[in-house]
Amino acid sequence: MSEIIVVTSGKGGVGKTTTTANLGVGFAARGKKVVLIDTDTGLRNLDLLLGLENRIMYDLIDVTEGRVPYKKALVRHKRHESLYLLPTSQTKDKSAVNAQQINSLCSELAKDFDYVIIDCPAGIEQGFQTAISAADTAVVVTIPEISAVRDADKIIGELGRAEKDNIKLIVNRIRPDMVKKGDMLTMDDIDEILSIDCIGQIPDDELVVTSTNRGEPVITNPVSSAGKAYKNIVGRLCGENIPFMEIVPEGFFDKFKKIFKM
Amino acid sequence: MLDAIMKIFGKESKSSKDIARERLRLVLVHDRANISPQLMEVLKDDMIKVISNYMEINERDMEVAFTNDNSSVALVANIPIERMKHSAEFRK
Numbered sequence: 001m002s003e004i005i006v007v008t009s010g011k012g013g014v015g016k017t018t019t020t021a022n023l024g025v026g027f028a029a030r031g032k033k034v035v036l037i038d039t040d041t042g043l044r045n046l047d048l049l050l051g052l053e054n055r056i057m058y059d060l061i062d063v064t065e066g067r068v069p070y071k072k073a074l075v076r077h078k079r080h081e082s083l084y085l086l087p088t089s090q091t092k093d094k095s096a097v098n099a100q101q102i103n104s105l106c107s108e109l110a111k112d113f114d115y116v117i118i119d120c121p122a123g124i125e126q127g128f129q130t131a132i133s134a135a136d137t138a139v140v141v142t143i144p145e146i147s148a149v150r151d152a153d154k155i156i157g158e159l160g161r162a163e164k165d166n167i168k169l170i171v172n173r174i175r176p177d178m179v180k181k182g183d184m185l186t187m188d189d190i191d192e193i194l195s196i197d198c199i200g201q202i203p204d205d206e207l208v209v210t211s212t213n214r215g216e217p218v219i220t221n222p223v224s225s226a227g228k229a230y231k232n233i234v235g236r237l238c239g240e241n242i243p244f245m246e247i248v249p250e251g252f253f254d255k256f257k258k259i260f261k262m
Numbered sequence: 263m264l265d266a267i268m269k270i271f272g273k274e275s276k277s278s279k280d281i282a283r284e285r286l287r288l289v290l291v292h293d294r295a296n297i298s299p300q301l302m303e304v305l306k307d308d309m310i311k312v313i314s315n316y317m318e319i320n321e322r323d324m325e326v327a328f329t330n331d332n333s334s335v336a337l338v339a340n341i342p343i344e345r346m347k348h349s350a351e352f353r354k
Binding site: 146149150153154157179181182183184185186189193 | 277278279280282283285286287289290293294
């Protein structure tokens with residue numbers, strides 16, 4: 001059985017693309033056959049986060065407009081051999097592809113892949129509506145800031161209107177030190193406000209930035225707390241019952257371990 | 263500075279997280295119900311129509327707004343009454 005997941009958020013810059021890349025690598029590491037579709041046409045970045053920017057020949061628009069079969073446009077990941085990227089065009093805009101085209105493409109892909117993961121553009125306009133159209137599951141990414149939570153609520157409303165009932169929430173970029181001081185919304189606070197099934201909280205982790213710099217999703221880094229959080233999310237999406245990690249400020253020993261890459 | 267002193271003496275003002283939570287809760291009531299200022303005006307006019315059947319009210323000073331108290335959200339109307347009508351004046 002194949003599953004089509006859309007990763008969305010409303011607000012930009014909260015970690016949709018990072019989440020898409022990490023989920024992709026996470027599922028592939030479990031031996032699943034995965035394809036990631038970037039639908040952020042005109043502002044493509046998923047290729048960069050996966051380190052595949054130099055291997056792109058064709059894009060999503062070439063496929064939806066029938067110039068090439070999708071197999072020709074897929075880019076295989078260097079290290080994770082069951083992970084593929086379908087990049088979008090950097091020169092066209094969101095109107096270049098419509099919901100019907102995404103629907104028929106996804107049903108094609110679902111025959112060949114265990115997971116089809118769609119990276120949605122920010123906003124609630126046509127690009128969003130197109131990206132969510134084929135999905136069975138929607139993963140909503142937010143951060144503990146009022147503007148992002150409000151936008152997440154709006155997105156959840158829009159998903160409901162589109163009859164997408166299987167919605168999961170990820171709270172990204174939590175700062176344990178600020179949570180401890182009572183200066184940051186916690187996953188539980190956001191969970192209560194949005195009343196959506198929460199499948200993960202990801203601590204703010206510098207290693208996300210450094211791994212992005214290298215084009216290697218942080219989930220492959222065994223010392224990263226964010227990487228561990230992503231691994232847990234992949235497990236939960238596979239139906240495993242994994243307890244939530246405690247979000248605690250980094251202790252002296254953790255810093256020591258990171259310095260020496262233990 | 264004052265905040266830091268208050269913290270030491272355990273008289274901490276509300277944490278910024280609690281403020282964020284309250285503000286969010288209130289703004290989401292409006293967002294979810296899709297209540298525009300225009301819709302609030304329509305609601306207010308309807309209330310005036312109904313209440314005027316029973317009493318004379320000061321429409322200009324009337325206030326209708328959402329508030330949130332602890333964990334619940336309420337629609338609070340403050341309607342100054344100028345004169346109660348006699349039961350004979352009630353319109354059915």
